[in-house]
Amino acid sequence: VFAYERPVGFEDVDAAGIVFFSRFFGYCHEAMEAMLAPLDGGYARLIVTRKLGLPAVHVEADFRSPLRFGDVVRIETTVERLGTSSVALRFDLARGADAIATIRHVVVLTNLETMRSAPLPDDVRAVLARHAATT
Amino acid sequence: VFAYERPVGFEDVDAAGIVFFSRFFGYCHEAMEAMLAPLDGGYARLIVTRKLGLPAVHVEADFRSPLRFGDVVRIETTVERLGTSSVALRFDLARGADAIATIRHVVVLTNLETMRSAPLPDDVRAVLARHAATT
Amino acid sequence: VFAYERPVGFEDVDAAGIVFFSRFFGYCHEAMEAMLAPLDGGYARLIVTRKLGLPAVHVEADFRSPLRFGDVVRIETTVERLGTSSVALRFDLARGADAIATIRHVVVLTNLETMRSAPLPDDVRAVLARHAATT
Amino acid sequence: VFAYERPVGFEDVDAAGIVFFSRFFGYCHEAMEAMLAPLDGGYARLIVTRKLGLPAVHVEADFRSPLRFGDVVRIETTVERLGTSSVALRFDLARGADAIATIRHVVVLTNLETMRSAPLPDDVRAVLARHAATT
Numbered sequence: 001v002f003a004y005e006r007p008v009g010f011e012d013v014d015a016a017g018i019v020f021f022s023r024f025f026g027y028c029h030e031a032m033e034a035m036l037a038p039l040d041g042g043y044a045r046l047i048v049t050r051k052l053g054l055p056a057v058h059v060e061a062d063f064r065s066p067l068r069f070g071d072v073v074r075i076e077t078t079v080e081r082l083g084t085s086s087v088a089l090r091f092d093l094a095r096g097a098d099a100i101a102t103i104r105h106v107v108v109l110t111n112l113e114t115m116r117s118a119p120l121p122d123d124v125r126a127v128l129a130r131h132a133a134t135t
Numbered sequence: 136v137f138a139y140e141r142p143v144g145f146e147d148v149d150a151a152g153i154v155f156f157s158r159f160f161g162y163c164h165e166a167m168e169a170m171l172a173p174l175d176g177g178y179a180r181l182i183v184t185r186k187l188g189l190p191a192v193h194v195e196a197d198f199r200s201p202l203r204f205g206d207v208v209r210i211e212t213t214v215e216r217l218g219t220s221s222v223a224l225r226f227d228l229a230r231g232a233d234a235i236a237t238i239r240h241v242v243v244l245t246n247l248e249t250m251r252s253a254p255l256p257d258d259v260r261a262v263l264a265r266h267a268a269t270t
Numbered sequence: 271v272f273a274y275e276r277p278v279g280f281e282d283v284d285a286a287g288i289v290f291f292s293r294f295f296g297y298c299h300e301a302m303e304a305m306l307a308p309l310d311g312g313y314a315r316l317i318v319t320r321k322l323g324l325p326a327v328h329v330e331a332d333f334r335s336p337l338r339f340g341d342v343v344r345i346e347t348t349v350e351r352l353g354t355s356s357v358a359l360r361f362d363l364a365r366g367a368d369a370i371a372t373i374r375h376v377v378v379l380t381n382l383e384t385m386r387s388a389p390l391p392d393d394v395r396a397v398l399a400r401h402a403a404t405t
Numbered sequence: 406v407f408a409y410e411r412p413v414g415f416e417d418v419d420a421a422g423i424v425f426f427s428r429f430f431g432y433c434h435e436a437m438e439a440m441l442a443p444l445d446g447g448y449a450r451l452i453v454t455r456k457l458g459l460p461a462v463h464v465e466a467d468f469r470s471p472l473r474f475g476d477v478v479r480i481e482t483t484v485e486r487l488g489t490s491s492v493a494l495r496f497d498l499a500r501g502a503d504a505i506a507t508i509r510h511v512v513v514l515t516n517l518e519t520m521r522s523a524p525l526p527d528d529v530r531a532v533l534a535r536h537a538a539t540t
Binding site: 015062 | 150151156157160161164190193194195196198199250
């Protein structure tokens, strides 16, 4: 499990006064980027220099409680499945002891020039394996 | 089925050069707002004056093909289930003949002052019923 | 003068309940894109195919009145100055009869591959000239 | 001078491949929030509990060099003028030794319930005074 915390952004709320639901996916993406920071050059070098990305092909989310400005959200990321090209990630979002949401992303290692899937490079696989769910 | 079209926004792409996946949910929310435009004062009056909203409690998405700046996305919205308070919406996103994504939102009619669920008001139910899936 | 209207987006407000000030610049950018729609392929083809852009080098804004969800903003765009590479645009934002903001962007025609300025292509210049301030 | 650093967000770029210019203002707003963190409860409590905000009434920006994903931007914030209700802030943005932008915001202490200006509370004034320009 990889833990990441971030405050709700001032501009992340919607006209209902709560964090707009799509922002949760951006928060989870940040958690994934932070988890991949041990890569040489981090996630940014993967994207910019190596031209490899991890776009989502499937997303599921259960929202239990809203977030508001002033809240700090803690995201625990677990690698639920590590395939040849695809990775299933679970993000458990909480504010203190309150469960906020459970979000799952399936992402696929993709060559950004051809937009085709490719096997996970060894260094990416190794970082992800550190956070694999233990059963 | 309710059809809504919008061009990809200039700032909707990410550093991988494709529309950031969380933006798809915002596009679907726009489609829902457009579907609810026949309400007196539209969705905005529901939120601002009546203090009722439709926050998502569950989201699922399958992404088949990326969107890029210059694309126009067509979203067909179907009301798959119309409960007492909750509504299951399916959004089929396409670019011309290409399927882009299938996204489902379960939203719950919520009193924004108490953040408790409430039965769908008759006018909201009536608008949604026009777009109910026929089986 | 080129007129463009758009409703405030549900997710454009901030935790103070008003449209976050940075969104105004995005609205103005949309107005510029709409003004350039007569280009063959529109602004999108300029960016994507011709690899030419109009990044801002200078921005000024005076905000007079806030926008809220439910408002529709009307943006009148005037080309105040049309240089060799640079263009000075003024955007007058209003909600009905209420002045909301006056915003100025100076943008420079830029080759997106070299990030160097270049003379405005004739077709871009011609479209902009239609909306030049008359003195 | 108050220093704040943040990486460019994955979704902050536009279809030209550089950070969308409006995002710079959000970055500066974050710097202001960080500067105000010493307030009891921080900027969030000012907004949420005390119902006081600091909306911008005037903005000026000179953009010198683009930011890209992978960059870390350093923002030095200076309080250039501290009035009864209004505050002039200057933000100098840099990436390493490269000047990126100089941005000025004039913000006004505003009662968010009445949307009227009010004198800066003593605690807010005291925090801002620590970062006043010395001449």
